[in-house]
Amino acid sequence: MSSETKSVLYVRLPCWKIYPGGVIYVADYIHKQRPGIQQHLLDLALVEPSSRQRVLQERLTALRPDLVAFSWRNMQSFGPHPEDDALDVVMNFDHSPSWWRKLKATKDSVTIISDYVISRLRNFGYMKLVRKLLPATRIVVGGTAVSIFGKYVAEKCPTDTVVVIGEGEDAMLSIVDGFTAPAGEVYYKDGSGHITHRSRTETFDLRKLTAVDFPYVESIFPDFHSYLNEDIGVHTKRGCPFQCHFCLYNQIEGANQRYREPVEIAKEVEALSTRYGVKRIWFTDAQFCSTKRSTQHVDMVLDEFLARKIDVSWSGYLRLNHLTPEIARKMLATGMCSVDLSFTGSQEVIDNLTLGYSLDQQMDAFRMLKANGYTNQKIKLYLPLNAPGETVETLQKTGEKIKELYLMFGRENVLPFIFFIGVQPGTPVEKLLIGQGYLKPDYNPLTFNPFIIKKLLYNPKPLGRLIGRAYLEAVEALDSSSEYIGRATMDNIERELDKMEVVARGGEVLASSAPA
Numbered sequence: 001m002s003s004e005t006k007s008v009l010y011v012r013l014p015c016w017k018i019y020p021g022g023v024i025y026v027a028d029y030i031h032k033q034r035p036g037i038q039q040h041l042l043d044l045a046l047v048e049p050s051s052r053q054r055v056l057q058e059r060l061t062a063l064r065p066d067l068v069a070f071s072w073r074n075m076q077s078f079g080p081h082p083e084d085d086a087l088d089v090v091m092n093f094d095h096s097p098s099w100w101r102k103l104k105a106t107k108d109s110v111t112i113i114s115d116y117v118i119s120r121l122r123n124f125g126y127m128k129l130v131r132k133l134l135p136a137t138r139i140v141v142g143g144t145a146v147s148i149f150g151k152y153v154a155e156k157c158p159t160d161t162v163v164v165i166g167e168g169e170d171a172m173l174s175i176v177d178g179f180t181a182p183a184g185e186v187y188y189k190d191g192s193g194h195i196t197h198r199s200r201t202e203t204f205d206l207r208k209l210t211a212v213d214f215p216y217v218e219s220i221f222p223d224f225h226s227y228l229n230e231d232i233g234v235h236t237k238r239g240c241p242f243q244c245h246f247c248l249y250n251q252i253e254g255a256n257q258r259y260r261e262p263v264e265i266a267k268e269v270e271a272l273s274t275r276y277g278v279k280r281i282w283f284t285d286a287q288f289c290s291t292k293r294s295t296q297h298v299d300m301v302l303d304e305f306l307a308r309k310i311d312v313s314w315s316g317y318l319r320l321n322h323l324t325p326e327i328a329r330k331m332l333a334t335g336m337c338s339v340d341l342s343f344t345g346s347q348e349v350i351d352n353l354t355l356g357y358s359l360d361q362q363m364d365a366f367r368m369l370k371a372n373g374y375t376n377q378k379i380k381l382y383l384p385l386n387a388p389g390e391t392v393e394t395l396q397k398t399g400e401k402i403k404e405l406y407l408m409f410g411r412e413n414v415l416p417f418i419f420f421i422g423v424q425p426g427t428p429v430e431k432l433l434i435g436q437g438y439l440k441p442d443y444n445p446l447t448f449n450p451f452i453i454k455k456l457l458y459n460p461k462p463l464g465r466l467i468g469r470a471y472l473e474a475v476e477a478l479d480s481s482s483e484y485i486g487r488a489t490m491d492n493i494e495r496e497l498d499k500m501e502v503v504a505r506g507g508e509v510l511a512s513s514a515p516a
C-alpha cells in the first residue's frame, strides 16, 4: 500500500524528564516500514515551560507536517510514595500534629493541584494550536495516559484527531497510510466532532520490533543526547497475565505476554552502550520476568548480553516466582543493579491483593540471589502498605520479613519503599472501594477535587494514622546521608506496633486479674 503521508511531527508532551521510549519505538517502526516519510520529534519535556508554546508554533510553521502525533505519558501522576511531593502533602494534611504543617500542606496542595490542572489544559491547548495553525493536518494522540483515559481525551481533543489506545506501532502505520484501514484500538473524532471507537482485533507481532535504529533517531531527534546519562528504557515484551488488585498494567498492555527477539533486544542495548556510552537500562516491561515463559525469555536475553559482553547495569520490575540459581547468576553477571518488586511480609495480604505468589517461595528466591553472586545490589521493596486487608498482625509480619532481608543483604542495601495503593480506574481495588462506600460509584478519576485526589492515595484509618505519623516522624528526624526514609518509617511503625501490643497485653493482664 502506498503511503499518503509525507511528514510527521511527533510531539512528546511535557512530563518529568524521562527517556521517551514509547514514541521512539513508534517513529522507528514507521521509518522502517515507510522510509520515505519525513519525521521529526520535538520533546517538550526538554523545553522551558515558558517557551513550549513558542517552540511548538515555530516547528509547526517551519515543517507544516501532514500529521502531528502527540505522545502523552502521565496524566494522573500523583505517586503514593516518598519521591513524589504529593505524599508529603497528604501525610502532613491528614496526620501532622502541627497546625502550622497542616496549613503549609494546604498551601502546597494548591500549588500541586494548580500544576495538575494547568498541565492538562496546556496539553489540550497544544493540540488546539495545531488545529488553528494547520487546519488540514490530522492530529494523533497516543501514550500511556491516553491508554487509560482515551475516551476522555477523545472528548476534549480537537476535531479530526485519532486517539490511539495501547501500543501504537500498527495503529500509527495505518494512520500514515491514510487511515482507510485502521488498526489497533482507536477513538476517532471526525471533522464534525462525532466520536467513533474501534476495538483491537489484530495482534501486533513484537518480533517486528527490531533493534532501534539510533542513528536515525538522532537524525529526527537531536535532543536524544540529553538522555544518555540517564536510564534508557528498553522494551523486551508486552502484556501481563496476572491480575493484581491495584494494577492496570495488564489493561494497558493486555493479558497476553508477547516477546521481542532476544537478539534484537541485545543489539539495541549493545548499540546504546558502545555507540552512545549508555550505562543504565530500565526494562520498561510491565514485568521483566514473571511467568515461566517470560523467565525463559529473560534467560535468552541475558545469554545474548553475555555473548556480546554488554557492559551496562540494568533494572526493571521483577517477580522472582521462577528464579533458578542459573538465572540468578546470569542476572547478576549481566549487571542487574537492583531488584525492584512488590513486597509484603504477609501471605494474607498477598492473597487479598491476588498477587499470585507464595511468600515462602519469594524469600527462597532472595536466598538464591544471595547465594549466587549477590554483592551489593539494592533490594527495592515496593510495599503496598495499608492495602485492603492490612491489619496490625500483617503489618508486623511485614516488618519481621524486612528485618530478615536486612540480615540477608545488609540493612544499607534494602530499601523499603513506602508505597500506598493509588486507586486506578477499572481495577478490582477500585470496585471494592466503591462497593465499600469509600468512593462514590460516579466519582471522576480525573477530578481536580483535592479531597477526592487525596482519597485516591489509599491509606485509611485506623492504621493510616499510625503509618502517617511514623512516616512524618521519619521525615523530621532523617539524616539522608546515613539513613533511608523507608527504613526509618518501618522502624517507627514497628515501635508503635510494639507499644500497642504492650498496651493490649496490659489490658489482658488487667482483665485476667479483674474480680469475676
Ligand code: B12
Pocket: 015, 016, 017, 018, 019, 021, 022, 023, 025, 026, 069, 070, 071, 072, 073, 074, 075, 076, 077, 078, 079, 080, 083, 084, 140, 141, 142, 143, 144, 145, 147, 148, 164, 166, 167, 168, 169, 171, 172, 231, 232, 233, 235, 248, 249, 252, 253, 282, 283, 284, 285, 286, 424
Ligand atoms: C516503566 C515505567 C516506569 C519507570 C520508567 C523507567 C524508564 N527510565 O523509562 C519508572 C519506575 C521510573 C516510572 C516512573 C513513573 N511513572 Co511509570 N510506568 C512505567 C510503565 C510500567 C511502562 C512505561 C513504558 O516505558 N513502556 C514502554 C514503552 C515502549 O511503551 P509506551 O511508552 O506505553 O509507548 C507505547 C504506547 O503508549 C504508544 N505510544 C506512546 N506514545 C505514542 C505516540 C503516538 C503518536 C502513538 C500513535 C502511540 C504512542 O505506542 C508505544 C509503543 O507501542 C507504565 C505502565 C505500563 N505498563 O505502561 C508506567 C506508567 C507510565 N507510569 C506512570 C506514572 C504515573 C509514573 C510516575 C509519574 C509515578 C510517580 N508519581 O512517581 C513516575 C514518573 C516518571 C516520569 N519521569 O515521568 C503511569 C502514567 C499514567 C497516568 N496514570 O497518568 C503509568 C501508566 C503507570 C500507572 N500508574 O498506571 N515508570
Ligand code: SF4
Pocket: 240, 241, 242, 243, 244, 247, 248, 249, 250, 286, 287, 290, 355
Ligand atoms: S502488579 Fe505486576 S504482576 Fe501484577 S498485574 Fe501489575 S504488572 Fe502484572
